Amino acid sequence: MAVIDRSWPNTANGYDDFETSITITREPGYNGQTFWAHQWGYAKHPEGGYVGLQNRTGNDKYINFSIWGASGWRDMGSGTNCRFFGHEGSGVQCDARYAWQEGVTYRIKVARSGPDGWLASITNTRTGSTSHVATIVLPQDRGGLSTLSQWVENFAQGSNQPASCAVVPPATAIYGRPTANGGTVTPTGSTSRTYGNCASIAKSVCTPEQMCTLTVNQGNLPNRAKLQNIHSNYCLDMLGGGPDAGLWHCQSNANQLLTQDTTYRLTLSEKPGLCLTAETSGPVKSAACGNGAAQQWMYMPGSQAYFNAGTGKCLDPLENAALGALLRVYDCLGNSFQKWRPIP
Incomplete structure:
Protein backbone atom coordinates (compact mmCIF):
# COMPACT_ATOMS: atom_id res chain seq x y z
CA MET A 1 0.00 0.00 0.00
CA ASN A 217 -7.53 5.14 5.11
CA GLN A 218 -6.58 8.17 7.19
CA GLY A 219 -10.00 9.78 6.79
CA ASN A 220 -10.89 13.43 7.19
CA LEU A 221 -8.49 15.76 8.98
CA PRO A 222 -9.58 18.74 11.13
CA ASN A 223 -10.57 21.78 9.07
CA ARG A 224 -11.03 25.15 10.79
CA ALA A 225 -11.53 23.34 14.09
CA LYS A 226 -10.59 24.07 17.69
CA LEU A 227 -8.68 21.56 19.83
CA GLN A 228 -10.38 21.17 23.19
CA ASN A 229 -8.49 19.69 26.12
CA ILE A 230 -10.69 16.96 27.60
CA HIS A 231 -9.37 17.39 31.15
CA SER A 232 -10.08 21.13 31.44
CA ASN A 233 -12.47 21.80 28.52
CA TYR A 234 -10.29 24.80 27.59
CA CYS A 235 -9.05 25.11 24.00
CA LEU A 236 -5.62 25.41 22.44
CA ASP A 237 -5.04 29.13 21.96
CA MET A 238 -2.19 31.31 20.67
CA LEU A 239 -2.25 33.30 23.88
CA GLY A 240 -2.80 37.02 23.35
CA GLY A 241 -2.27 36.55 19.63
CA GLY A 242 1.41 35.82 20.25
CA PRO A 243 3.57 32.83 19.36
CA ASP A 244 3.07 30.74 22.52
CA ALA A 245 0.37 28.06 22.60
CA GLY A 246 -1.68 27.67 25.75
CA LEU A 247 -5.18 27.04 27.07
CA TRP A 248 -8.07 29.53 27.01
CA HIS A 249 -11.85 29.65 26.90
CA CYS A 250 -13.02 28.08 23.64
CA GLN A 251 -13.81 30.77 21.05
CA SER A 252 -14.02 30.65 17.27
CA ASN A 253 -11.30 33.21 16.59
CA ALA A 254 -7.99 33.46 14.78
CA ASN A 255 -6.05 32.35 17.84
CA GLN A 256 -7.80 28.98 18.03
CA LEU A 257 -8.91 27.82 14.57
CA LEU A 258 -6.66 25.09 13.19
CA THR A 259 -6.56 23.13 9.94
CA GLN A 260 -4.49 19.99 9.41
CA ASP A 261 -2.99 19.82 5.95
CA THR A 262 -1.99 16.82 3.83
CA THR A 263 1.50 16.69 5.38
CA TYR A 264 -0.04 16.58 8.89
CA ARG A 265 0.93 20.11 9.91
CA LEU A 266 -1.53 21.94 12.17
CA THR A 267 -1.82 25.32 10.47
CA LEU A 268 -3.45 28.42 11.90
CA SER A 269 -6.52 28.74 9.70
CA GLU A 270 -6.75 32.53 9.97
CA LYS A 271 -3.01 33.17 9.94
CA PRO A 272 -1.64 31.78 6.66
CA GLY A 273 1.90 30.49 6.77
CA LEU A 274 2.00 29.74 10.50
CA CYS A 275 2.10 26.19 11.91
CA LEU A 276 2.05 24.68 15.37
CA THR A 277 5.67 23.76 16.17
CA ALA A 278 7.14 21.59 18.92
CA GLU A 279 10.31 22.58 20.74
CA THR A 280 12.56 20.04 22.46
CA SER A 281 12.32 22.31 25.50
CA GLY A 282 10.02 25.23 26.11
CA PRO A 283 6.45 25.87 24.98
CA VAL A 284 4.82 24.79 21.75
CA LYS A 285 4.79 27.79 19.42
CA SER A 286 3.49 29.04 16.10
CA ALA A 287 6.25 29.39 13.53
CA ALA A 288 6.64 29.74 9.78
CA CYS A 289 5.43 26.56 8.12
CA GLY A 290 8.19 24.30 6.82
CA ASN A 291 8.62 20.63 6.06
CA GLY A 292 10.24 19.51 9.31
CA ALA A 293 9.04 16.75 11.60
CA ALA A 294 8.60 19.18 14.52
CA GLN A 295 5.48 20.47 12.71
CA GLN A 296 4.01 17.04 12.01
CA TRP A 297 1.25 16.03 14.44
CA MET A 298 -0.55 12.67 14.39
CA TYR A 299 -3.79 12.13 16.27
CA MET A 300 -3.91 8.82 18.15
CA PRO A 301 -7.54 7.65 18.48
CA GLY A 302 -6.75 5.12 21.22
CA SER A 303 -5.41 7.71 23.67
CA GLN A 304 -6.91 10.84 22.05
CA ALA A 305 -3.45 12.41 22.15
CA TYR A 306 -1.49 14.34 19.51
CA PHE A 307 1.91 12.78 18.82
CA ASN A 308 4.68 14.98 17.45
CA ALA A 309 6.86 13.15 14.93
CA GLY A 310 9.93 15.30 15.47
CA THR A 311 10.17 14.90 19.24
CA GLY A 312 8.43 11.56 19.75
CA LYS A 313 6.31 13.17 22.47
CA CYS A 314 2.69 14.23 22.99
CA LEU A 315 0.96 17.61 23.25
CA ASP A 316 0.73 18.32 26.99
CA PRO A 317 -0.47 21.28 29.12
CA LEU A 318 1.48 22.64 32.08
CA GLU A 319 -0.04 23.74 35.42
CA ASN A 320 -2.61 20.91 35.53
CA ALA A 321 -4.27 22.34 32.40
CA ALA A 322 -5.30 25.56 34.18
CA LEU A 323 -6.64 28.56 32.29
CA GLY A 324 -3.71 30.30 30.61
CA ALA A 325 -1.36 27.33 31.02
CA LEU A 326 1.29 26.96 28.34
CA LEU A 327 1.51 23.84 26.17
CA ARG A 328 4.61 21.70 25.66
CA VAL A 329 5.44 18.23 24.40
CA TYR A 330 6.05 15.52 26.97
CA ASP A 331 6.30 11.74 27.20
CA CYS A 332 3.04 10.17 26.03
CA LEU A 333 1.29 9.07 29.23
CA GLY A 334 -2.25 8.37 28.09
CA ASN A 335 -3.71 10.51 30.88
CA SER A 336 -6.59 12.98 30.68
CA PHE A 337 -4.25 16.00 30.47
CA GLN A 338 -3.05 14.77 27.06
CA LYS A 339 -6.50 14.02 25.65
CA TRP A 340 -7.86 16.37 22.95
CA ARG A 341 -10.89 16.52 20.71
CA PRO A 342 -11.46 18.64 17.61
CA ILE A 343 -14.66 20.70 17.93
CA PRO A 344 -16.35 23.04 15.44
Whole structure:
Protein backbone atom coordinates (compact mmCIF):
# COMPACT_ATOMS: atom_id res chain seq x y z
CA MET A 1 0.00 0.00 0.00
CA ALA A 2 2.71 2.47 1.02
CA VAL A 3 6.48 2.10 1.08
CA ILE A 4 9.67 4.03 1.94
CA ASP A 5 12.85 3.26 0.01
CA ARG A 6 16.07 4.20 1.81
CA SER A 7 19.30 5.01 -0.06
CA TRP A 8 22.67 4.23 1.57
CA PRO A 9 26.32 5.12 0.92
CA ASN A 10 27.83 2.63 -1.51
CA THR A 11 29.64 -0.31 0.07
CA ALA A 12 30.72 -3.46 -1.71
CA ASN A 13 30.23 -5.79 1.23
CA GLY A 14 27.10 -4.30 2.80
CA TYR A 15 26.46 -3.51 6.45
CA ASP A 16 26.61 -5.61 9.61
CA ASP A 17 23.29 -4.34 10.99
CA PHE A 18 20.28 -2.13 10.35
CA GLU A 19 18.38 -0.51 13.22
CA THR A 20 15.02 1.08 12.52
CA SER A 21 12.35 2.72 14.65
CA ILE A 22 8.59 2.74 14.39
CA THR A 23 5.73 4.39 16.29
CA ILE A 24 2.23 3.17 15.47
CA THR A 25 -0.07 6.13 16.04
CA ARG A 26 -3.28 4.51 14.84
CA GLU A 27 -4.04 0.85 15.44
CA PRO A 28 -6.26 -0.91 12.91
CA GLY A 29 -8.18 -2.57 15.75
CA TYR A 30 -9.88 -5.95 15.96
CA ASN A 31 -8.98 -8.25 13.04
CA GLY A 32 -6.70 -5.49 11.74
CA GLN A 33 -4.42 -7.91 9.83
CA THR A 34 -1.85 -5.21 9.16
CA PHE A 35 1.93 -5.60 8.74
CA TRP A 36 4.45 -2.78 9.30
CA ALA A 37 7.61 -4.25 7.78
CA HIS A 38 11.31 -3.44 7.41
CA GLN A 39 12.61 -5.41 4.40
CA TRP A 40 16.27 -5.70 3.39
CA GLY A 41 18.43 -7.17 0.67
CA TYR A 42 21.96 -8.58 0.82
CA ALA A 43 25.04 -7.33 -1.00
CA LYS A 44 25.94 -10.68 -2.58
CA HIS A 45 22.67 -12.61 -2.92
CA PRO A 46 19.26 -11.87 -4.50
CA GLU A 47 17.18 -13.18 -1.57
CA GLY A 48 16.59 -11.01 1.50
CA GLY A 49 14.32 -10.86 4.52
CA TYR A 50 12.04 -8.73 6.64
CA VAL A 51 11.06 -8.05 10.23
CA GLY A 52 8.19 -6.02 11.65
CA LEU A 53 5.11 -5.64 13.80
CA GLN A 54 1.77 -7.20 13.00
CA ASN A 55 -1.85 -6.94 14.09
CA ARG A 56 -3.36 -10.33 13.25
CA THR A 57 -6.75 -11.97 13.82
CA GLY A 58 -8.70 -10.67 16.77
CA ASN A 59 -6.48 -8.54 18.96
CA ASP A 60 -3.36 -10.68 18.49
CA LYS A 61 -0.14 -8.68 18.15
CA TYR A 62 3.14 -10.16 16.94
CA ILE A 63 6.66 -9.47 15.81
CA ASN A 64 7.45 -11.40 12.63
CA PHE A 65 10.94 -12.20 11.25
CA SER A 66 11.57 -14.05 7.98
CA ILE A 67 14.48 -14.68 5.59
CA TRP A 68 14.07 -16.29 2.19
CA GLY A 69 16.33 -19.23 1.39
CA ALA A 70 17.34 -19.74 5.04
CA SER A 71 18.42 -23.19 6.22
CA GLY A 72 17.57 -23.14 9.92
CA TRP A 73 17.43 -21.21 13.18
CA ARG A 74 18.87 -21.01 16.70
CA ASP A 75 18.85 -18.85 19.86
CA MET A 76 15.08 -18.44 19.94
CA GLY A 77 13.78 -15.88 22.40
CA SER A 78 11.12 -16.64 25.00
CA GLY A 79 7.84 -17.42 23.25
CA THR A 80 9.33 -17.48 19.75
CA ASN A 81 8.21 -20.09 17.23
CA CYS A 82 10.33 -20.83 14.13
CA ARG A 83 9.44 -22.96 11.11
CA PHE A 84 10.12 -23.38 7.41
CA PHE A 85 7.70 -21.73 4.97
CA GLY A 86 6.98 -22.58 1.34
CA HIS A 87 4.55 -19.93 0.13
CA GLU A 88 5.68 -16.86 -1.82
CA GLY A 89 9.12 -18.43 -1.96
CA SER A 90 10.68 -20.57 0.75
CA GLY A 91 12.76 -19.96 3.85
CA VAL A 92 12.42 -19.60 7.62
CA GLN A 93 9.84 -17.61 9.57
CA CYS A 94 10.14 -16.86 13.30
CA ASP A 95 7.45 -15.00 15.22
CA ALA A 96 6.41 -14.23 18.78
CA ARG A 97 3.52 -12.56 20.50
CA TYR A 98 4.52 -9.00 21.27
CA ALA A 99 2.05 -6.60 22.91
CA TRP A 100 3.14 -3.43 21.12
CA GLN A 101 1.20 -0.28 22.01
CA GLU A 102 -0.05 2.74 20.13
CA GLY A 103 2.15 5.76 20.76
CA VAL A 104 5.23 3.84 21.94
CA THR A 105 8.39 3.98 19.83
CA TYR A 106 10.12 0.67 19.17
CA ARG A 107 13.63 0.11 17.83
CA ILE A 108 13.94 -2.99 15.65
CA LYS A 109 17.38 -4.33 14.80
CA VAL A 110 18.70 -7.07 12.54
CA ALA A 111 22.39 -7.86 12.96
CA ARG A 112 25.02 -10.47 12.17
CA SER A 113 25.15 -13.33 14.67
CA GLY A 114 28.18 -15.47 14.06
CA PRO A 115 29.43 -16.44 10.59
CA ASP A 116 26.12 -17.80 9.29
CA GLY A 117 23.26 -16.08 11.12
CA TRP A 118 21.23 -12.91 11.49
CA LEU A 119 19.59 -11.95 14.80
CA ALA A 120 16.40 -9.86 15.10
CA SER A 121 15.60 -7.94 18.27
CA ILE A 122 13.16 -5.27 19.42
CA THR A 123 13.50 -2.59 22.11
CA ASN A 124 10.64 -0.76 23.81
CA THR A 125 12.06 2.76 24.19
CA ARG A 126 9.58 3.61 26.95
CA THR A 127 10.71 0.77 29.23
CA GLY A 128 14.16 0.12 27.79
CA SER A 129 13.38 -3.59 27.56
CA THR A 130 14.95 -5.53 24.67
CA SER A 131 13.59 -8.87 23.40
CA HIS A 132 15.44 -11.21 21.05
CA VAL A 133 13.29 -12.93 18.44
CA ALA A 134 15.74 -15.51 17.05
CA THR A 135 18.80 -16.02 14.89
CA ILE A 136 17.99 -17.29 11.39
CA VAL A 137 20.75 -19.34 9.78
CA LEU A 138 21.78 -19.01 6.12
CA PRO A 139 23.31 -21.78 4.01
CA GLN A 140 26.06 -19.47 2.70
CA ASP A 141 27.49 -16.01 3.23
CA ARG A 142 25.39 -13.37 1.46
CA GLY A 143 27.54 -10.43 2.35
CA GLY A 144 26.11 -7.63 4.46
CA LEU A 145 22.81 -5.77 4.35
CA SER A 146 22.58 -3.49 1.33
CA THR A 147 19.03 -2.23 0.72
CA LEU A 148 16.15 -1.27 3.02
CA SER A 149 12.48 -0.67 2.25
CA GLN A 150 9.81 -0.11 4.89
CA TRP A 151 6.16 -0.64 4.13
CA VAL A 152 2.65 -1.17 5.41
CA GLU A 153 -0.01 -3.41 3.98
CA ASN A 154 -3.19 -5.22 4.91
CA PHE A 155 -2.54 -8.94 4.46
CA ALA A 156 -6.08 -10.29 4.89
CA GLN A 157 -6.92 -12.99 2.37
CA GLY A 158 -9.86 -15.16 1.32
CA SER A 159 -13.04 -14.67 3.33
CA ASN A 160 -11.24 -12.24 5.65
CA GLN A 161 -10.30 -9.88 2.83
CA PRO A 162 -12.06 -6.49 2.99
CA ALA A 163 -14.90 -6.17 0.48
CA SER A 164 -13.40 -2.95 -0.89
CA CYS A 165 -10.49 -0.61 -0.32
CA ALA A 166 -12.85 1.78 1.46
CA VAL A 167 -13.32 -0.64 4.36
CA VAL A 168 -9.66 -1.58 4.86
CA PRO A 169 -8.99 -0.82 8.56
CA PRO A 170 -7.30 2.57 9.08
CA ALA A 171 -3.67 2.43 10.22
CA THR A 172 -0.88 4.97 10.70
CA ALA A 173 2.78 4.64 11.67
CA ILE A 174 5.82 6.91 11.80
CA TYR A 175 9.10 5.35 10.70
CA GLY A 176 12.19 7.07 12.09
CA ARG A 177 15.47 7.52 10.23
CA PRO A 178 17.27 4.15 10.28
CA THR A 179 20.96 3.56 10.93
CA ALA A 180 23.56 0.94 10.01
CA ASN A 181 26.76 -0.41 11.57
CA GLY A 182 25.95 0.47 15.16
CA GLY A 183 24.48 3.87 14.37
CA THR A 184 27.55 5.14 12.50
CA VAL A 185 25.90 5.24 9.05
CA THR A 186 22.64 6.94 8.05
CA PRO A 187 20.74 6.94 4.73
CA THR A 188 21.68 9.43 2.06
CA GLY A 189 18.03 9.87 1.16
CA SER A 190 14.50 8.53 1.51
CA THR A 191 11.72 8.36 -1.07
CA SER A 192 8.17 7.21 -0.55
CA ARG A 193 5.39 5.94 -2.76
CA THR A 194 2.13 3.97 -2.79
CA TYR A 195 1.44 0.77 -4.68
CA GLY A 196 -1.09 -2.00 -5.32
CA ASN A 197 -4.83 -2.21 -5.85
CA CYS A 198 -5.58 0.02 -2.86
CA ALA A 199 -2.89 2.63 -3.48
CA SER A 200 -5.62 5.30 -3.56
CA ILE A 201 -6.32 4.90 0.18
CA ALA A 202 -2.65 5.01 1.20
CA LYS A 203 -0.30 7.94 1.67
CA SER A 204 3.39 8.33 2.43
CA VAL A 205 5.05 11.55 3.61
CA CYS A 206 8.77 12.00 4.42
CA THR A 207 10.37 15.01 6.11
CA PRO A 208 13.88 16.38 5.47
CA GLU A 209 14.99 14.53 8.64
CA GLN A 210 13.87 11.30 6.90
CA MET A 211 11.02 10.74 9.35
CA CYS A 212 8.34 9.09 7.22
CA THR A 213 4.65 8.62 7.94
CA LEU A 214 2.65 5.87 6.23
CA THR A 215 -1.14 5.96 6.45
CA VAL A 216 -3.99 3.73 5.28
CA ASN A 217 -7.53 5.14 5.11
CA GLN A 218 -6.58 8.17 7.19
CA GLY A 219 -10.00 9.78 6.79
CA ASN A 220 -10.89 13.43 7.19
CA LEU A 221 -8.49 15.76 8.98
CA PRO A 222 -9.58 18.74 11.13
CA ASN A 223 -10.57 21.78 9.07
CA ARG A 224 -11.03 25.15 10.79
CA ALA A 225 -11.53 23.34 14.09
CA LYS A 226 -10.59 24.07 17.69
CA LEU A 227 -8.68 21.56 19.83
CA GLN A 228 -10.38 21.17 23.19
CA ASN A 229 -8.49 19.69 26.12
CA ILE A 230 -10.69 16.96 27.60
CA HIS A 231 -9.37 17.39 31.15
CA SER A 232 -10.08 21.13 31.44
CA ASN A 233 -12.47 21.80 28.52
CA TYR A 234 -10.29 24.80 27.59
CA CYS A 235 -9.05 25.11 24.00
CA LEU A 236 -5.62 25.41 22.44
CA ASP A 237 -5.04 29.13 21.96
CA MET A 238 -2.19 31.31 20.67
CA LEU A 239 -2.25 33.30 23.88
CA GLY A 240 -2.80 37.02 23.35
CA GLY A 241 -2.27 36.55 19.63
CA GLY A 242 1.41 35.82 20.25
CA PRO A 243 3.57 32.83 19.36
CA ASP A 244 3.07 30.74 22.52
CA ALA A 245 0.37 28.06 22.60
CA GLY A 246 -1.68 27.67 25.75
CA LEU A 247 -5.18 27.04 27.07
CA TRP A 248 -8.07 29.53 27.01
CA HIS A 249 -11.85 29.65 26.90
CA CYS A 250 -13.02 28.08 23.64
CA GLN A 251 -13.81 30.77 21.05
CA SER A 252 -14.02 30.65 17.27
CA ASN A 253 -11.30 33.21 16.59
CA ALA A 254 -7.99 33.46 14.78
CA ASN A 255 -6.05 32.35 17.84
CA GLN A 256 -7.80 28.98 18.03
CA LEU A 257 -8.91 27.82 14.57
CA LEU A 258 -6.66 25.09 13.19
CA THR A 259 -6.56 23.13 9.94
CA GLN A 260 -4.49 19.99 9.41
CA ASP A 261 -2.99 19.82 5.95
CA THR A 262 -1.99 16.82 3.83
CA THR A 263 1.50 16.69 5.38
CA TYR A 264 -0.04 16.58 8.89
CA ARG A 265 0.93 20.11 9.91
CA LEU A 266 -1.53 21.94 12.17
CA THR A 267 -1.82 25.32 10.47
CA LEU A 268 -3.45 28.42 11.90
CA SER A 269 -6.52 28.74 9.70
CA GLU A 270 -6.75 32.53 9.97
CA LYS A 271 -3.01 33.17 9.94
CA PRO A 272 -1.64 31.78 6.66
CA GLY A 273 1.90 30.49 6.77
CA LEU A 274 2.00 29.74 10.50
CA CYS A 275 2.10 26.19 11.91
CA LEU A 276 2.05 24.68 15.37
CA THR A 277 5.67 23.76 16.17
CA ALA A 278 7.14 21.59 18.92
CA GLU A 279 10.31 22.58 20.74
CA THR A 280 12.56 20.04 22.46
CA SER A 281 12.32 22.31 25.50
CA GLY A 282 10.02 25.23 26.11
CA PRO A 283 6.45 25.87 24.98
CA VAL A 284 4.82 24.79 21.75
CA LYS A 285 4.79 27.79 19.42
CA SER A 286 3.49 29.04 16.10
CA ALA A 287 6.25 29.39 13.53
CA ALA A 288 6.64 29.74 9.78
CA CYS A 289 5.43 26.56 8.12
CA GLY A 290 8.19 24.30 6.82
CA ASN A 291 8.62 20.63 6.06
CA GLY A 292 10.24 19.51 9.31
CA ALA A 293 9.04 16.75 11.60
CA ALA A 294 8.60 19.18 14.52
CA GLN A 295 5.48 20.47 12.71
CA GLN A 296 4.01 17.04 12.01
CA TRP A 297 1.25 16.03 14.44
CA MET A 298 -0.55 12.67 14.39
CA TYR A 299 -3.79 12.13 16.27
CA MET A 300 -3.91 8.82 18.15
CA PRO A 301 -7.54 7.65 18.48
CA GLY A 302 -6.75 5.12 21.22
CA SER A 303 -5.41 7.71 23.67
CA GLN A 304 -6.91 10.84 22.05
CA ALA A 305 -3.45 12.41 22.15
CA TYR A 306 -1.49 14.34 19.51
CA PHE A 307 1.91 12.78 18.82
CA ASN A 308 4.68 14.98 17.45
CA ALA A 309 6.86 13.15 14.93
CA GLY A 310 9.93 15.30 15.47
CA THR A 311 10.17 14.90 19.24
CA GLY A 312 8.43 11.56 19.75
CA LYS A 313 6.31 13.17 22.47
CA CYS A 314 2.69 14.23 22.99
CA LEU A 315 0.96 17.61 23.25
CA ASP A 316 0.73 18.32 26.99
CA PRO A 317 -0.47 21.28 29.12
CA LEU A 318 1.48 22.64 32.08
CA GLU A 319 -0.04 23.74 35.42
CA ASN A 320 -2.61 20.91 35.53
CA ALA A 321 -4.27 22.34 32.40
CA ALA A 322 -5.30 25.56 34.18
CA LEU A 323 -6.64 28.56 32.29
CA GLY A 324 -3.71 30.30 30.61
CA ALA A 325 -1.36 27.33 31.02
CA LEU A 326 1.29 26.96 28.34
CA LEU A 327 1.51 23.84 26.17
CA ARG A 328 4.61 21.70 25.66
CA VAL A 329 5.44 18.23 24.40
CA TYR A 330 6.05 15.52 26.97
CA ASP A 331 6.30 11.74 27.20
CA CYS A 332 3.04 10.17 26.03
CA LEU A 333 1.29 9.07 29.23
CA GLY A 334 -2.25 8.37 28.09
CA ASN A 335 -3.71 10.51 30.88
CA SER A 336 -6.59 12.98 30.68
CA PHE A 337 -4.25 16.00 30.47
CA GLN A 338 -3.05 14.77 27.06
CA LYS A 339 -6.50 14.02 25.65
CA TRP A 340 -7.86 16.37 22.95
CA ARG A 341 -10.89 16.52 20.71
CA PRO A 342 -11.46 18.64 17.61
CA ILE A 343 -14.66 20.70 17.93
CA PRO A 344 -16.35 23.04 15.44
